[in-house]
Amino acid sequence: MLKTALPCIDWLQGYSRQTFMSDLMAAIIVTIMLIPQSLAYALLAGLPAEMGLYASILPLVAYALFGTSRTLSVGPVAVVSLMTATSVGAVAQHGTADYATAAVMLALLSGVMLIGLGLLRFGFVTNFLSHPVVSGFITASGIIIALSQLRHILGIDAHGEAVPALLSSLGHHVADTNLYTLGVGLFTLGLLLFCRSKLGTLLTRAGVSRQVAGLITRAAPVLAIVLTITAAIIWDLESRGVALVGHVPSGLPVFSTPLLDWALIETLAMPAFLISLIGFVESVSVGKTLGAKRRQRISPNQELIGLGAANVASAVSGGFPVTGGFSRSVVNFDAGAETQAASLLTALGIGVAALVLTPALYFLPKATLAATIIIAVTSLIDWHIVKEAWRFSRADFTAVAATIGLTLLFGVEIGVVSGVAASIGMHLYKTSRPHFAIVGTVPGTEHYRNVLRHDVVTYPTILSLRIDESLYFANASYLEDVIYGQLAAHEEVEHVILMCPAVNEIDLSALEALEEINRRLLELDIKLHLSEVKGPVMDALQRSHFLEHLGGAVHLSHHSAIAGLVGSR
Amino acid sequence: MLKTALPCIDWLQGYSRQTFMSDLMAAIIVTIMLIPQSLAYALLAGLPAEMGLYASILPLVAYALFGTSRTLSVGPVAVVSLMTATSVGAVAQHGTADYATAAVMLALLSGVMLIGLGLLRFGFVTNFLSHPVVSGFITASGIIIALSQLRHILGIDAHGEAVPALLSSLGHHVADTNLYTLGVGLFTLGLLLFCRSKLGTLLTRAGVSRQVAGLITRAAPVLAIVLTITAAIIWDLESRGVALVGHVPSGLPVFSTPLLDWALIETLAMPAFLISLIGFVESVSVGKTLGAKRRQRISPNQELIGLGAANVASAVSGGFPVTGGFSRSVVNFDAGAETQAASLLTALGIGVAALVLTPALYFLPKATLAATIIIAVTSLIDWHIVKEAWRFSRADFTAVAATIGLTLLFGVEIGVVSGVAASIGMHLYKTSRPHFAIVGTVPGTEHYRNVLRHDVVTYPTILSLRIDESLYFANASYLEDVIYGQLAAHEEVEHVILMCPAVNEIDLSALEALEEINRRLLELDIKLHLSEVKGPVMDALQRSHFLEHLGGAVHLSHHSAIAGLVGSR
Secondary structure (H helix, E strand, O other): OHHHHOOHHHHHOOOOHHHHHHHHHHHHHHHHHHHHHHHHHHHHOOOOHHHHHHOOOHHHHHHHHHOOOOOOOEEOOHHHHHHHHHHHHOOOOOOOHHHHHHHHHHHHHHHHHHHHHHHOOOHHHHHHOOHHHHHHHHHHHHHHHHHHHHHHHHOOOOOOOOHHHHHHHHHHHHHHOOHHHHHHHHHHHHHHHHHHHHHHHHHHHOOOOHHHHHHHHHOHHHHHHHHHHHHHHHOOHHHHOOOEOOOOOOOOOOOOOOOOOHHHHHHHHHHHHHHHHHHHHHHHHHHHHHHHHOOOOOOHHHHHHHHHHHHHHHHHOOOOOOEEOHHHHHHHHHOOOOOOHHHHHHHHHHHHHHHHOHHHHOOOEHHHHHHHHHHHHHOOOOOHHHHHHHHHOHHHHHHHHHHHHHHHHHOHHHHHHHHHHHHHHHHHHHHHOOOEEEEEEOOOOOOEEEOOOOOOEOOOOEEEEEEOOOEOHHHHHHHHHHHHHHHHHOOOOOEEEEEOOOOOOEOHHHHHHHHHHHHHHHHOOOEEEEEOOOHHHHHHHHOOOHHHHOOOOEEOOHHHHHHHHHHOO | OHHHHOOHHHHHOOOOHHHHHHHHHHHHHHHHHHHHHHHHHHHHOOOOHHHHHHOOOHHHHHHHHHOOOOOOOEEOOHHHHHHHHHHHHOOOOOOOHHHHHHHHHHHHHHHHHHHHHHHOOOHHHHHHOOHHHHHHHHHHHHHHHHHHHHHHHHOOOOOOOOHHHHHHHHHHHHHHOOHHHHHHHHHHHHHHHHHHHHHHHHHHHOOOOHHHHHHHHHOHHHHHHHHHHHHHHHOOHHHHOOOEOOOOOOOOOOOOOOOOOHHHHHHHHHHHHHHHHHHHHHHHHHHHHHHHHOOOOOOHHHHHHHHHHHHHHHHHOOOOOOEEOHHHHHHHHHOOOOOOHHHHHHHHHHHHHHHHOHHHHOOOEHHHHHHHHHHHHHOOOOOHHHHHHHHHOHHHHHHHHHHHHHHHHHOHHHHHHHHHHHHHHHHHHHHHOOOEEEEEEOOOOOOEEEOOOOOOEOOOOEEEEEEOOOEOHHHHHHHHHHHHHHHHHOOOOOEEEEEOOOOOOEOHHHHHHHHHHHHHHHHOOOEEEEEOOOHHHHHHHHOOOHHHHOOOOEEOOHHHHHHHHHHOO
């Protein structure tokens, strides 16, 4: 019981010195990676740099206690930071105290919602976000994020939550480009690209071990930060118009209870729900992937509680919404992290950074951070799913294309809502016009097959119809249309047999449609039969009055139905 | 082609004198019924009485030209009038010119949307409104309508769009009750109840033919109007505080183009969509029921166009949203209407009424109209569906109960949206955790049945799993959970065979889940097979790379899969 509520007990038992050494190594690498990321994602969310650091301390501790993945690295991530910027930007002016307050409130709401969903065991709601929709959404978000960071690289003032506004705003201000800022930005982009694509190979060729080479490569953003801070100090870039991070208060976050402003809560409720959903889906898919490699299972409902606790922890310590990040978790895993102790040590590392490094951050150019964001999100952009969906099915392609298109055009909130609506809508549309077949006996067997595809025996007085779908409200009226249409085409029919091996469910709307069909067939002196009805469906039918009024009978097999009706003539 | 666009051509050909006499008889009866209804539903919608008459002339003509039901009676109906009051009340002050303008705009928007859906052949969207949800919604609307009319019976000022507000408002003002108004209201209620329950029997017993008795009974609201108008004149009820309909401009509606106010259009778009949906679903179900009795088919997509044309006609002639009404259509049908000529004649009748009767309407007490509304909507209230849903399935009951409860508590818009969401949500929830069974061979046969229900043969190295549902995004991750869970329980397994006779579809999310399962099973040295895959599903799989990487094979029948795997050992 306690182990379910506090999954950390599981790995704390029998924690060894060797495990500690593995976790410590991973923690050092992740800390080096997380310092620039936490600052950059705070910038992306439109928040002061220290909030990025705050969001990377307590949330990690909370997830380590309540989460079920051993290697997930929680903290600020790109897509959730972009969604934070969008939803907070709608209620408060960028850069004001209200803006920061709203971001904290967003984390709190998201945390409370996640915990609530977890306690209600509502993990299944995330199933309604289909894979292609999530992939499409993340790709589109990556594009928006990259575009939104261009302004820091150019040193101009350009805003917008979707591609058209961003492009027009960038076009409008591009003439104001600050060349020193652009220089810092391009230098960082070049450095990061070089480190990512070439450095590893060069180092291993030079005899450096693969692990050390990987560590050095991942430290590239830190290198960029050190170099550009140095440049900013030496050449006094601030006086040349390069935007710097500026004063970052030194020290650890102070606990505080977010103010309960009901109007704000009402406005942020929907965005918080979307952030929770997207954050959870992203995080769980990372957790599952990593867990599978070491045969560790994660529990979706407990994950909701773990991520919810992380967001509440972020809110009470002045942070913003967090979730499990893909790239950082993979690094954590590859660096050998075995338990969430690695996250606890990472939190310690960020805490130390918040205490001692902040004075140096004054001189950090924002263009450096923007460049690290752009490089990071290029890995999010993935057109593979679009091609795959195109090849696979029109429905999936429609859902992906709608998600990407609407996200790019109208921003993340409309994009993700439309994506979910498109997925569900396409599913309902498909099942609302189910495949059906008139079937006949394969000669000499007891098998029944589609008359259009096989050479089968039929009888003019018997219409055998196989419906390849559960019967429910979305296709109830289509069922009536199909049967009446077929009757019009087969005038001698005296018996209609619905063959139901693929009917997994009949709901009340479909039951009413069946009753109506039965009633109308009786008026026409035609008997309605069912065959091969599944157990659970039969149970449901027996709870209604349908069987009492049924003109024909329910037959165990379609063959016995045909044999009985043909024999009885 | 022309016949499809103008279904009236069908009945105009070969129209006979005898048909005309039947249609005329029906038109007289429906006109007598429609005069009080049109006034009453205008009152319910919060609009001046003449708008009710206007909504009962041109819309009937438009539907007669473009609609496909021969006997549907279009015009103002209770639920749509309530929805009009709710949505217009949200944008304009009751009784102002803006209020009437907004109602006209609502009819225009609804008309354009219906025509648009019809041209796009989107009739299927109404399938997403399940029967139980629509019934529940109409029951709850009936209760709200009856409560909302109590204020006219009591002669007090009480408003509200849902039950809590209505009750508290009624309670607040009940002390102001005008006893003369109450007298008129109770007299009308009593008269109508008497006519409905007793008069028919008394008349037929007295030797009056059943048809004439029915006609007299249906004229009861007109009788009530005549009597209360007389009373209002004789006893000068206006000076005693009884609210009268007051001045109704005499004459026919004047054509006008509604002003295109974009802000108004934006606000009313969602309500107009909901009104279109509910109005269409109600109307089509009436049309289908009546059509079936005479073996006439109606075409849902053309019905959209017919009802859309009726609403546009209502808008350009100063009316408000209309649709096909249940009780009036049944009367029209029973009175012998054979074609939409009956509606054309009814429109003529209402036109004459608008020309000559309006002076008399000045003295009509609002309480009389309110009483006719209350009696009319009692027939909408139907708890049968709740009981049936309770018995039939928890999912249907949840959807109905949510619809009724939320409509009563929060009004029609939230009610209908929640109802649709609940239906879809319950369907997704059910299919997100599909039934599955481990199956084994029934000895001596080629049949495979659930090991829990039957005495069957299984092999320790083969796991045969039958999934009873299409595989799609909502259950993709559940599938993974099921398979990994079963593998943990069956450690000797070398082959997993998914038996797919009930899998009607596999979407891209499910395909990705299957690829992931296959990959993970290969790591464990287990082979994944599929059996009894349906044609369309197989076609989809062949468009992907799944089959190339599949560890096992796809088998035509489950038996051949087992035979091959057992034989090959």
